[in-house]
Amino acid sequence: MFEILLFSPSSVYSKKQDGDTVQLTGADIVVKSLKEEGVEYVFGYPGGAALHIYDAFHRQDDVEHILVRHEQGATHAADGYARSTGKSGVVLVTSGPGITNAITGIATAYMDSIPMVVLSGQVMKPLIGYDAFQEIDAVGISRPCVKHNFLIQDVKDIASTIKKAFHIATTGRPGPVLVDIPKDITAEVAEFLYPETCELRSYQPLIKEPLPNEIFTAVEAMLNAKQPIVYSGGGIVAANAQESLREMTNKLGFPCTNTLMGLGANAHSDPNFLGMLGMHGTYEANMAMHDADLIIALGARFDDRITGTLHNFAPDAKVLHVDIDPSVIDKNIKADIPIVADLKEVLVAFNRELDRREKDINPELIKDWWETINKWRSLDSLWYNYDEEVIKPQFVVQKLHEITGGQAYVTSDVGQHQMYAAQFYGFSDTHRWINSGGLGTMGFGLPAAMGVKFAHRDADVACITGEGSIQMCIQELATCKQYDLPVKVINLNNRYLGMVRQWQEFSYEKRYSNSYMDSLPDFIALAEAYGHVGMQIDKPADVEGALKEAFAMKDRLVFMDFITDQQENVYPMIESGKGHHEMRMRPGSKNLS
Amino acid sequence: MRHIISVLLENESGALSRVSGLFSARGYNIESLTVAPTNDPTLSRMTIVTTGDDRKIDQIEKQLNKLVDVAALQDITVAGHLEREVVLVKLKVSEDQIDKLKQIAKGFNASLSDVSTNQFIVEMSGSCEKVDELLNSLSNSEIIEVARSGAIGLAFGEDALVVPQP
Secondary structure, eight states: OOOOOOOOOOOOOOEEEEEEEEEEHHHHHHHHHHTTOOOEEEEEEOOOOGHHHHHHHOSSSSSSSEOOOHHHHHHHHHHHHHHSSSOEEEEEEOOOOOHHHHHHHHHHHTTTOOEEEEEEOOGGGTTTTTOOTTOOOOHHHHHHGEEEEEEEGGGGGGHHHHHHHHHHHHSOOOOOEEEEEEHHHHSSEEEOOOOOSSOTTOEEEOOOOOOOHHHHHHHHHHOOOEEEEEEEHHHHHHHHHHHHHHHHHHHHHHOEEEGGGGGGSSSSTTTTEEEETTTSOOOOHHHHHHHHHHEHHHHHHOOOOHHSGGGGTTTOEEEEEEOOOGGGGTSSOSSSSEEEOOOHHHHHHHHHHHHHGGOOOOOGGGHHHHHHHHHHTTTTTTTOOOOOBBHHHHHHHHHHHHHHHTTEEEEOSSHHEEEEHHHHHOOOOOTTTEOOOSSOOOHHHHHHHHHHHOOOOTEEEEEEEEEGGGSSSSSGHHHHHHHTOOEEEEEEEEEEEEHHHHHOOOHHHTTTTOOOOOOOOOHHHHHHHHTSSSEEEEGGGGGGHHHHHHHHTTTTTEEEEEEBOOTOOOOOOOOTTTOOOOOBTTTTTTOOO | EEEEEEEEEEEOOOOHHHHHHHHTTTTOOOOOOEEEEEEEETEEEEEEEEOOOHHHHHHHHHHHHHHEEEEEEGGGGGGEEEEEEEEEEEEOOGGGHHHHHHHHHHTTOOOOEEEEETEEEEEEOOOHHHHHHHHHHHHTEEEEEEEEOOOOOOEEETOOOOOOOO
16 A cells, blocks of 8 residues: 655654764654564554655564565454464554554454554644545544554654553553554654653553452352352463463362363363353353352453353352453453452462362362263263264364374364364463454454464464455465465365354254355465465365375465365354253254253 | 543543543443543543443443543542533523513523523523423523533542542
């Protein structure tokens, strides 16, 4: 997105003046500020209003700029980087269409509380408000999907604003922050001094520690629970609290479930782990929520995909709810014991209190509960039949787990394949499962995998996708070529927008309106056209061999087009308007006697 | 329940739209919203009159507090408070009704300005309820236009809305 340069920057060179003060252009201040923040990569796309900043990138090699093929890809790549490292992702785009294209990715990060700083070029200050070329009110258009945003008015404010942006993005409940920078001030010169701290009197993200009486009350409830469940979400990932969580659940022997965003918090192999809960969660996880007398909610927000209908939700449960964001407490579900604090600190305090009261932990109290749960478990609600003729998508995901030792970073797009990945990959650690949970953004998987790959060069990175989603950001295959990113694309190709088709089958009497994908590209040829390796696999017997072959190609992106069962559905399912105890099971499922 | 929420807001461009955007995005009611600078030039004071059950009001306060530009807020309706709204009513009155109008104005402690032939502006400050009553009393006259300021208010006693010191 280019604009003809109407003028040349008057002074783009940094020069040292008397004393210690360094005079730099606004553009150089932007890049130096990023360096001060320890930024390794900036994902972006140039254009007129951002050109001074791009020129400044050209003058240094401390911070590497990654050229994507579409601004949506830049935001998802920064997002994947952030989710897999815990650090803030950074994006640079130009004004107008640059920022509007980035909005989907910003909203994706916002809904999942991912730290991200987005720098956008803006038209020159004197032109703002005059419908200039490539002008859009970036602050206005992004406002509903950012944690905060800024329009910088003065070159002297660039460094301090970037400092604030990183501070806000990464503290409290994380989220994206946009910094809009008019072009003229990136050419102006100011003294560069990166602030060490930032003062924001109106932003005081929780610094309070959990109170002793809160911890006592919570632990007391745990010790007296007969039917407890630990329900943890993305907050565990954001707080890096998985070790403390596992310590707590091991001490108590309580059943645990994770949300889609929290997968990996409990290892899939942990016998206390009941799998994911929610709309496509396991029967045992949802039933345990429904029948619980104590729900220990940790960094999770009781959203509609978790709870089903609210009036049916866990009728007999006392709710202990821990979150760093006060606004999620009592939003959907009333908390009996609310604790607003940093999750990790709370879990450490729980563990300390549990150690002190070790003799009061009574496994007998929850013995009957486990018996009931194990009965639910015996239904094996995720079951499916292996088919000799046609590839079952679940089978591909299970084989992927085997071949990568369960240690891959797995990104996904949105739809059936996302649920198969969540149900069947089996994560052992946090930060490994990278998906758009809140916004549900198709097109997320491939660019997110690029961001992951930049952060973890030697790790296996797989993008589980479908033939619908992959086409929403397919252009990023070129970025993967340019930067040698050997991502493995696992395309579960059922020639349908599978989740839409499934809902149409269940709720619209099989009227498959616009859910069929006709005229699909030849994905092998497409991958090859971008300079990658393409494979098509249509026999179940070839799945394992093909995956082995692909993952053995350490330095190549392999696009694996798996031709899968068109009629396969994701089970079990809580349908719209139903409660946790009313799951729709796969036809032919066992019954509980 | 009707609540009056006072907000101290950073005097930054766009701060107002963050608040109004929050209310529309989350479907909260706004009965009135006023905003003006305070004695501290870096802060504006906003007064929002809204309605909702306790749970909704709790969410409104929490969501407002999450906005980076919100420095402090207070629901002044939870205890004793002074509530004031200014209203201006332009009326057309025939000769024989002028005395009646003057009587109504006196009863409400309102002032009258003679603005044109047979036209008056009635000006009053009082609680929103009082303003409603005044408009009700004037409903038999020919009202040309009405401007209401929306409510502002302060809590009684020592409670004050100030920026908390970190």
